[in-house]
Amino acid sequence: MLRKWRIRTPSEAERSGKAGRGSNATDMDFTKIAAIAGGHAEARALQTATRLGLFDALAAGPRDGDSLADALGCDRRATALLADALVALEVLRKSIGEYVLGEAAARYLVASSPEYLGGMILFDGALWDEWGRLEKALRTGQPVRPPDMFQTDPAATERFIRAMDSLVRARGDAVWTAAHLDLSRARTIVDLGGGPGTYLVEFLRRWPHLRGEIWDLPATLEVARRILAERAPELRARIELCAVDYRAGDLPHPVDAVFLSNIIHSEDEPTNAHLMRSCWRALNPGGIIAIKDHVMDDSMTAPAAGAVFSLYLLLTTRGRDYSFAEIARWLAAAGFDPPRVTALPSPPFSSSIVTAVRR
Numbered sequence: 001m002l003r004k005w006r007i008r009t010p011s012e013a014e015r016s017g018k019a020g021r022g023s024n025a026t027d028m029d030f031t032k033i034a035a036i037a038g039g040h041a042e043a044r045a046l047q048t049a050t051r052l053g054l055f056d057a058l059a060a061g062p063r064d065g066d067s068l069a070d071a072l073g074c075d076r077r078a079t080a081l082l083a084d085a086l087v088a089l090e091v092l093r094k095s096i097g098e099y100v101l102g103e104a105a106a107r108y109l110v111a112s113s114p115e116y117l118g119g120m121i122l123f124d125g126a127l128w129d130e131w132g133r134l135e136k137a138l139r140t141g142q143p144v145r146p147p148d149m150f151q152t153d154p155a156a157t158e159r160f161i162r163a164m165d166s167l168v169r170a171r172g173d174a175v176w177t178a179a180h181l182d183l184s185r186a187r188t189i190v191d192l193g194g195g196p197g198t199y200l201v202e203f204l205r206r207w208p209h210l211r212g213e214i215w216d217l218p219a220t221l222e223v224a225r226r227i228l229a230e231r232a233p234e235l236r237a238r239i240e241l242c243a244v245d246y247r248a249g250d251l252p253h254p255v256d257a258v259f260l261s262n263i264i265h266s267e268d269e270p271t272n273a274h275l276m277r278s279c280w281r282a283l284n285p286g287g288i289i290a291i292k293d294h295v296m297d298d299s300m301t302a303p304a305a306g307a308v309f310s311l312y313l314l315l316t317t318r319g320r321d322y323s324f325a326e327i328a329r330w331l332a333a334a335g336f337d338p339p340r341v342t343a344l345p346s347p348p349f350s351s352s353i354v355t356a357v358r359r
């Protein structure tokens with residue numbers, strides 16, 4: 001069901017030497033430790049520049065420091081320090097005293113770009129206080145904010161859902177997935193917890209016979225409605241938005257495919273086992289489930305991005321990233337055929353897709 005791509009099993013990944021790097025790394029040195037220790041300064045510089053609209057201010061052309069500061073309404077000396085730091089980080093260039101966008105900055109950091117990553121950068125910036133409470137999470141084992149998927153404050157919901165959309169569009173996950181997941185035999189697909197619908201839009205573009213539904217929480221659907229109207233009005237008649245809480249009761253009616261991207265990592269193990277059973281019941285016989293997430297190897301240290309991301313999940317959810325073995329166990333208990341796992345090419349991706357058929 002996944003086409004034109006090599007199926008990677010965890011044991012192959014282990015043999016390739018890429019797995020378990022966190023626990024087996026031998027090339028750590030002073031420079032790398034110091035870079036990790038100070039990484040917050042670089043992240044904060046980029047987040048602040050994005051919030052201030054610094055990259056948008058340079059989109060029309062180069063500016064010297066004073067002109068840039070005036071455009072942002074900021075102090076001139078301070079702005080020069082930030083812009084110089086961004087030059088040092090190779091995000092900007094500096095030529096004859098003027099700041100210029102680098103190629104990647106123009107592509108990913110200017111709000112009008114179709115590959116704008118700013119939604120994700122702003123969301124990360126808004127989680128600054130949560131990261132400051134990591135020690136508390138370590139001591140209690142509990143999230144440091146209500147694990148409410150940002151549903152209680154409309155501004156927070158909007159920032160969260162725009163972040164998902166922005167990351168997936170900038171990195172290209174949805175286009176890659178639509179090109180490799182074979183949906184030729186499915187008539188209906190559900191993007192469960194589909195958020196902004198970024199994946200569903202690409203599935204419907206790739207498969208013109210397909211109808212799609214997003215099953216998600218009401219506050220998220222409000223944002224999804226706006227995003228779909230902006231981005232894919234031509235597909236709107238083929239998409240239904242349904243308010244569904246997958247934790248509560250049965251999922252709606254039978255469909256041919258269920259897609260879950262970045263869902264299981266926010267939930268604990270019993271909830272995921274329950275969710276797999278609900279998906280099995282929601283599928284027609286012969287239907288497929290496709291789960292896209294960081295899929296960890298048995299050491300739980302690779303992919304590295306997944307191991308680090310689990311700390312964010314500790315802060316904000318009841319979940320973590322899970323291994324292929326764990327996911328396969330839930331799927332088997334729910335009645336699915338043995339699953340297959342496919343790793344997306346890394347870089348830029350760090351996730352995999354697990355697929356299984358419901359007989």
Ligand SMILES: C[S@@+](CC[C@H](N)C(=O)[O-])C[C@H]1O[C@@H](n2cnc3c(N)ncnc32)[C@H](O)[C@@H]1O
Pocket residue numbers: 149164165168192193194195196198215216217220244245246247260261262263
């Ligand atoms: C991390 S986002 C992933 C969005 C999208 N699938 C993607 O990968 O870009 C998690 C999504 O799950 C939704 N969600 C969380 N809990 C849910 C629940 N109990 N029932 C339905 N949707 C839920 C959130 O509203 C959000 O859209």
